Amino acid sequence: PVAVLDRDWATAAQATTTVHDFLTAVGRSLRPAMTRSASLVLAAYDAAETDPALRELASQLATQRATTVAWIIDGIRDRAALRAGITRRHAIDQIWLLMDPAVYHRLTRYRGWSPASYEKWFTDTIRRLLLD
Secondary structure, three states, X not given: OOOHXXXXXHHHHHOOOOHHHHHHHHXXXXXXXXXXXXXHHHHHHHHOOOOHHHHHHHHHHHHHHHHHHHHHHHHHHHHOOOOOOOOHXXXXXXXXXXXXXXXXXXXXXXXXXOHHHHHHHHHHHHHHHHOO
């Protein structure tokens, strides 16, 4: 196992110079990750309420997501200023919500979105919410 932020996609995203290229790299890696794991992550969260082993896994998954989101926000801030009035914490909270596996699952399963539509929505929404 390789830590999420030690994988090739993170290295490629970190090597970008513009916020557009950075978000494109992030979105391009997020789509297959969500496709593979969103349902499993949601199942782990649900089962964590009654299963101590899965409670630990769910905690690890939540910590990993928070770390990844903070890394994304810092990558954005390295390349562009956040919209006036948006703090790092506020930006993290917004992206944390957009990256929730339940959001991906509901959009692709119940609203008929393709994974590619989710990817585009994710990156476009970040730009609209956080950047001028």
